Amino acid sequence: MKVTVTVNGTVYERDVQPRTLLAYFLREDCGLTGTHVGCDTSSCGCCVVVLDGERAVKSCNMFAVQADGHQILTVEGLANGATLHPLQQGFWDQHGLQCGFCTPGMLLTSYALLKHNPNPSEADIREGLSGNLCRCTGYQNIVKAVQQAAGQMHEPVSA
Amino acid sequence: MSTQATDRHAIGVAMKRKEDPRFIQGKGHYIDDLAFPGMLYLALVRSPYPHAEIKNIDIADAMKVPGVKAVITGKDLDAAGLGWLPTFHGFDKQMVLAIGKVLFQYQEVAAVFAESREAAADGAEAVQVDYAPLPVVADPFTSKTDKVLLRPDREQKTNHIFHWEVGDKDATARALASSPRRIKERLWFQRCHPAPLEPCGCVAYFDTMGRLQFHVTSQAPHVYRTALALVTGIPEDKIHVISPDLGGGFGNKVPIYPGYVCAIVGALKIGRPVKWIETRTENLTSTGFARDYHMDVEIGATEDGRVTALHVATTADHGAFDAAADPSKYPAGIFGIVTGSYAFPVAHAEVDAYFTNKAPGGIAYRCSFRVTEASYAIERGMDILADELGMDAAELRSKNFVKKEQFPYPSALGFTYDSGDYQKTLNLALEKIGYKQLLEEQAEKRARGELMGIGISTFTEVVGAGPSKHFDILGIKMFDSAEIRIHPTGAGIVRTGTKSQGQGHETTWAQIVAEELGLDPQTIMVEEGDTDTAPYGLGTYASRSTPTAGAAIAMAARRIREKARKIAAHLLEVGEADVEWKDYKFQVKGVPSKTVTMKDVAFAAYTNMAQNEPGLEATFYYDPPNMTYPNGTYVAVVDVDRDTGEVKVRRFLAVDDCGTIINPLVVEGQIHGGLTEGFAIAFMQEVQYDAEGNNLNTNFTDYLLPTSLETPHWETDKTVTPSPHHPIGAKGVGESPNVGSPAAFVNAVIDALSPLGVRHIDMPITRDKVWRAIQEAEQSKK
Numbered sequence: 035m036k037v038t039v040t041v042n043g044t045v046y047e048r049d050v051q052p053r054t055l056l057a058y059f060l061r062e063d064c065g066l067t068g069t070h071v072g073c074d075t076s077s078c079g080c081c082v083v084v085l086d087g088e089r090a091v092k093s094c095n096m097f098a099v100q101a102d103g104h105q106i107l108t109v110e111g112l113a114n115g116a117t118l119h120p121l122q123q124g125f126w127d128q129h130g131l132q133c134g135f136c137t138p139g140m141l142l143t144s145y146a147l148l149k150h151n152p153n154p155s156e157a158d159i160r161e162g163l164s165g166n167l168c169r170c171t172g173y174q175n176i177v178k179a180v181q182q183a184a185g186q187m188h189e190p191v192s193a
Numbered sequence: 194m195s196t197q198a199t200d201r202h203a204i205g206v207a208m209k210r211k212e213d214p215r216f217i218q219g220k221g222h223y224i225d226d227l228a229f230p231g232m233l234y235l236a237l238v239r240s241p242y243p244h245a246e247i248k249n250i251d252i253a254d255a256m257k258v259p260g261v262k263a264v265i266t267g268k269d270l271d272a273a274g275l276g277w278l279p280t281f282h283g284f285d286k287q288m289v290l291a292i293g294k295v296l297f298q299y300q301e302v303a304a305v306f307a308e309s310r311e312a313a314a315d316g317a318e319a320v321q322v323d324y325a326p327l328p329v330v331a332d333p334f335t336s337k338t339d340k341v342l343l344r345p346d347r348e349q350k351t352n353h354i355f356h357w358e359v360g361d362k363d364a365t366a367r368a369l370a371s372s373p374r375r376i377k378e379r380l381w382f383q384r385c386h387p388a389p390l391e392p393c394g395c396v397a398y399f400d401t402m403g404r405l406q407f408h409v410t411s412q413a414p415h416v417y418r419t420a421l422a423l424v425t426g427i428p429e430d431k432i433h434v435i436s437p438d439l440g441g442g443f444g445n446k447v448p449i450y451p452g453y454v455c456a457i458v459g460a461l462k463i464g465r466p467v468k469w470i471e472t473r474t475e476n477l478t479s480t481g482f483a484r485d486y487h488m489d490v491e492i493g494a495t496e497d498g499r500v501t502a503l504h505v506a507t508t509a510d511h512g513a514f515d516a517a518a519d520p521s522k523y524p525a526g527i528f529g530i531v532t533g534s535y536a537f538p539v540a541h542a543e544v545d546a547y548f549t550n551k552a553p554g555g556i557a558y559r560c561s562f563r564v565t566e567a568s569y570a571i572e573r574g575m576d577i578l579a580d581e582l583g584m585d586a587a588e589l590r591s592k593n594f595v596k597k598e599q600f601p602y603p604s605a606l607g608f609t610y611d612s613g614d615y616q617k618t619l620n621l622a623l624e625k626i627g628y629k630q631l632l633e634e635q636a637e638k639r640a641r642g643e644l645m646g647i648g649i650s651t652f653t654e655v656v657g658a659g660p661s662k663h664f665d666i667l668g669i670k671m672f673d674s675a676e677i678r679i680h681p682t683g684a685g686i687v688r689t690g691t692k693s694q695g696q697g698h699e700t701t702w703a704q705i706v707a708e709e710l711g712l713d714p715q716t717i718m719v720e721e722g723d724t725d726t727a728p729y730g731l732g733t734y735a736s737r738s739t740p741t742a743g744a745a746i747a748m749a750a751r752r753i754r755e756k757a758r759k760i761a762a763h764l765l766e767v768g769e770a771d772v773e774w775k776d777y778k779f780q781v782k783g784v785p786s787k788t789v790t791m792k793d794v795a796f797a798a799y800t801n802m803a804q805n806e807p808g809l810e811a812t813f814y815y816d817p818p819n820m821t822y823p824n825g826t827y828v829a830v831v832d833v834d835r836d837t838g839e840v841k842v843r844r845f846l847a848v849d850d851c852g853t854i855i856n857p858l859v860v861e862g863q864i865h866g867g868l869t870e871g872f873a874i875a876f877m878q879e880v881q882y883d884a885e886g887n888n889l890n891t892n893f894t895d896y897l898l899p900t901s902l903e904t905p906h907w908e909t910d911k912t913v914t915p916s917p918h919h920p921i922g923a924k925g926v927g928e929s930p931n932v933g934s935p936a937a938f939v940n941a942v943i944d945a946l947s948p949l950g951v952r953h954i955d956m957p958i959t960r961d962k963v964w965r966a967i968q969e970a971e972q973s974k975k
Contacts, residue, residue, distance in 0.1 A: 051311065053311065058310070061225075061226075062228075066219070067219070067223075067225075067226035068218070068219020068220070068221070069219070070223070070225075070390075070391070070440070071225070072390040072391060072392070072440070072473065073473040073892060073893045074472050074473045074474055074892060075473070075892045075893055075894050077892070077893035077894055078390055078473075078893060080390060108219065109217075109218065109219035110218070110219045112218070113218055118217065118218075122217040122218065125213070125217050126209060126210070126213045126214070126217055127209065129209070129210065129858045129859070129861075129862045131213060131216055131217065132441075132695035132696070132697065132862055132863075132866060133389070133390070133391070133438075133439060133440050133441040133694055133695030134212070134213075134215075134216030134217075134221050134438065134440070134695065135221075135223065135389075135390045135391045135440025135441060136390050136440075137216050137217060138219050141217065159901070160901040160902055161901075161902065163900075163901045164900040164901050164902045165900075166900075166901075167390060167893070167898050167900060168390070168901075169388065169389060169390050169441050169443070169866070169869075169870070169898070170441060170695045170862070170866045171862060171865055171866055171869075172865035172866050172868060172869035172904055172907060173865075173869070173900075173901040173904050174865050174904075174906065174907055175862060175865065176901070177901070
């Protein structure tokens with residue numbers, strides 16, 4: 035089946051099997067391997083991407099054909115050229131990652147969280163990230179990372 | 194912790210990690226990210242039966258599936274001499290693909306190679322296997338009876354794998370018999386799975402030179418290379434093992450799995466690259482599990498609470514093959530650390546291991562070879578003893594600690610503890626948590642019938658395997674290595690035999706080099722995991738990287754410094770004896786104004802070396818003189834809901850002593866992560882089998898990992914007692930929190946329930962177990 039999906043602003047037209055998962059479409063058909071697959075049951079959240087600018091979705095739980103005509107943001111699209119997104123900066127500054135495997139999903143889930151709640155409390159962040167598993171950090175520094183990003187994104191943008 | 198001041202150049206600095214920029218931008222390089230032209234995919238057919246004879250395997254339908262290129266079975270491998278793999282310590286072998294019968298549910302039965310991941314899965318579905326079920330042995334106590342012999346392929350016609358013991362059996366029995374106070378309890382450390390978020394996988398192909406290029410999720414790439422050479426007969430120079438970025442390991446990526454061997458065989462047979470990536474279910478059901486130790490713990494004491502003797506007898510469930518990843522001389526790992534932080538005059542520990550119809554394993558899950566089981570046994574045992582004596586759990590521990598002045602301390606079970614100040618660490622923890630106030634609060638709550646518990650664990654670990662006289666895997670001694678090259682501009686590269694899986698070696702190794710040579714850690718590149726370039730080493734597990742490779746890096750850097758001194762003397766126009774290394778520079782003795790930096794020397798080593806050998810590089814193979822002994826005091830505070838059995842971890846404080854800290858940010862991160870896994874083991878994680886041998890926890894909806902919601906807030910602090918024998922005094926820390934914390938959680942819950950007369954609950958402490966214990970206690974009082 036033919037699908038047209040805009041990923042990080044680039045239009046990808048591909049021929050896929052109806053059963054191709056969005057996660058594998060991104061990884062294998064678009065060559066964007068930053069989106070990871072860590073389970074078979076949509077439990078781990080390593081594959082989270084942002085759909086149409088604001089909704090965090092588990093891309094292992096969606097078929098590529100369902101994304102036809104939609105916009106997808108993946109971890110590869112977060113930075114603005116050489117400038118890291120405040121969330122990326124926050125994860126780096128606060129040591130919010132270790133092995134890095136869950137990190138793309140954490141970043142994209144946090145991105146959608148901050149879209150809906152620009153000033154989340156610790157409880158909001160823990161609730162918002164509860165669909166994403168991390169085996170390395172114990173989440174504490176991830177919470178700090180999201181808080182740092184939220185603070186930075188609040189600051190007035192300088193010209 | 195992360196902002197501590199340091200007067201040192203690079204060690205102790207909370208430097209942000211150098212590896213992070215690629216991970217936060219989706220530029221990591223994990224196994225499933227690799228693709229090669231013409232690459233095939235491998236899917237494995239797995240057994241639905243825990244124990245069954247294989248009557249027939251029909252591959253005809255599978256071969257008709259579009260895209261399927263080949264199917265291989267155990268018979269094919271056996272004919273090629275590849276039917277069996279030796280297990281890590283070399284005492285047993287395991288089937289690559291089932292031969293004649295299957296021994297556990299989800300065992301590998303056939304391998305299907307196809308043009309796509311989907312076609313391989315379709316092909317695996319189409320393989321027809323006729324099974325004749327056999328009686329199942331689902332626990333080690335049934336196994337003991339030998340009524341069903343699981344492994345007729347072995348010479349010994351019994352399910353008993355080994356008996357191991359250490360210590361003075363008779364003296365321990367006598368001391369226990371004559372002790373006025375004694376406790377005895379059976380503690381089961383349940384079967385767990387490390388479940389790194391990235392499953393295991395590989396890509397294998399033979400290049401144009403006929404050389405095996407093997408990309409694989411391995412914590413020990415050099416050991417893989419040697420083992421593959423021994424098993425396959427491919428000369429070792431024709432094998433290149435590359436371990437890419439690893440999405441966690443925790444011991445799960447130490448063993449060699451059947452999927453790896455099948456991928457190599459497929460690549461050889463078909464002549465194309467083959468990728469195998471296991472699913473989460475395959476990971477949880479067939480790769481290395483951990484623990485599954487049933488431990489009978491006995492402690493003797495005087496009336497006033499001095500311990501007199503310790504005896505631990507363990508029944509271990511090893512599954513279908515003895516694939517425990519332990520050093521050759523240590524079939525039960527270093528379980529002998531079971532005397533913990535206490536001065537037991539005499540002790541005896543024994544382990545009997547049995548086959549069952551379960552997945553093989555017994556790997557060191559964020560743990561130094563059965564140290565977690567041992568630590569749990571002694572730290573639970575001490576609490577049960579305190580309860581028996583009516584003594585405060587902290588006071589009992591203080592009374593029995595190995596004292597600061599007793600180090601190096603020879604333990605009753607043969608270890609020489611390097612250093613520690615257990616009392617100082619305990620005191621700091623009790624003060625910081627507000628122990629006195631907590632006890633007062635608890636007394637008030639108990640008066641009102643509320644359940645609040647305080648749990649303490651004052652553990653000692655033994656890590657850094659290890660000295661060559663004791664430790665080897667497949668005969669290879671457990672040293673580790675480092676090679677450093679300093680380039681003309683003063684930048685450099687360090688390579689080691691270890692392999693980071695998130696531990697941050699790219700940062701911490703650079704910090705050690707920078708500290709020893711006065712260079713900028715930002716310009717020291719770290720490379721690991723490539724057997725063509727890295728010096729030989731035994732890999733990363735058992736908290737061994739810093740004690741072994743970390744030491745090798747410091748020693749290699751010192752070799753470089755010695756050579757650099759000669760060049761510095763030439764540059765400073767003095768004799769070598771007149772040059773000293775001071776404030777991270779070479780200076781003429783007594784003339785602080787006459788200095789050259791390592792950067793100056795590096796340039797000269799390639800441009801103006803005079804009569805000296807050009808270049809500036811060194812290699813060091815480090816054979817540790819002893820293990821290191823990280824330790825700590827952990828305190829958990831819990832509230833238990835009397836009506837629902839729900840446990841809330843209100844506070845958790847970890848005071849760790851891991852010796853010299855290389856990077857406080859990284860150490861704190863490791864502690865947070867290890868505590869979270871300890872929390873998971875105490876309350877959630879268990880691989881359960883029913884009586885028919887069915888695995889009940891085959892994915893993350895049944896095998897429960899903590900999310901950000903359940904995970905408590907962690908408080909941390911430290912004491913620093915450097916290791917006297919390690920070049921920079923570091924001990925290793927990645928596993929301490931996972932080793933020390935389960936007992937603290939359980940002790941806290943049992944302390945909360947102790948007014949009801951509850952003495953023990955096995956992990957994982959689920960709500961329903963607590964609720965039942967409360968109900969039973971209340972029933973029995975009526």
